[in-house]
Amino acid sequence: MERLFHLLGQAIPDTATGLGVKVLCVGLGATAAGLALGGSGIAGMALPGVGVAACGFAASALAIRVLIREGRRKQAARLEEQIRRETEAMQAMEQRRREKACKGHEWSFDDYGLNINAWRWICGKCGAVTEENPLR
Ligand SMILES: [Zn+2]
Numbered sequence: 001m002e003r004l005f006h007l008l009g010q011a012i013p014d015t016a017t018g019l020g021v022k023v024l025c026v027g028l029g030a031t032a033a034g035l036a037l038g039g040s041g042i043a044g045m046a047l048p049g050v051g052v053a054a055c056g057f058a059a060s061a062l063a064i065r066v067l068i069r070e071g072r073r074k075q076a077a078r079l080e081e082q083i084r085r086e087t088e089a090m091q092a093m094e095q096r097r098r099e100k101a102c103k104g105h106e107w108s109f110d111d112y113g114l115n116i117n118a119w120r121w122i123c124g125k126c127g128a129v130t131e132e133n134p135l136r
Helices: 002-011 016-038 046-101 111-116
Strands: 107-109 121-123
Touching: 016 046
Parallel strands: none
Antiparallel strands: 107 121
């Protein structure tokens, strides 16, 4: 049985989703084993069998809840990423529009560029950036 868990552990990645799948497998197995034991007709095994089945069922329910939550979390992260990308694209578009509408840039040297040995000038009016000296 321990060997089975080990193999299962190797086959399924150790993420929350993987753990949920593992617990679900074990839980369903325990439910089936418990029901088989309880229904086996062996004297004194009915009650423990039902107990094992109940535990297995509870573990399965818990695992399913974890899987659903994990699925929702991934979906939320995807949505957040999409919104972030759309916001960035919108900001970039807005910036290009501003640069085009800017009549006569007011270039000033951006000394942030000194740190990385790259020179750049930034327009104080529209925020346009250039690496070519526009004042020359
Ligand atoms: Zn400008």
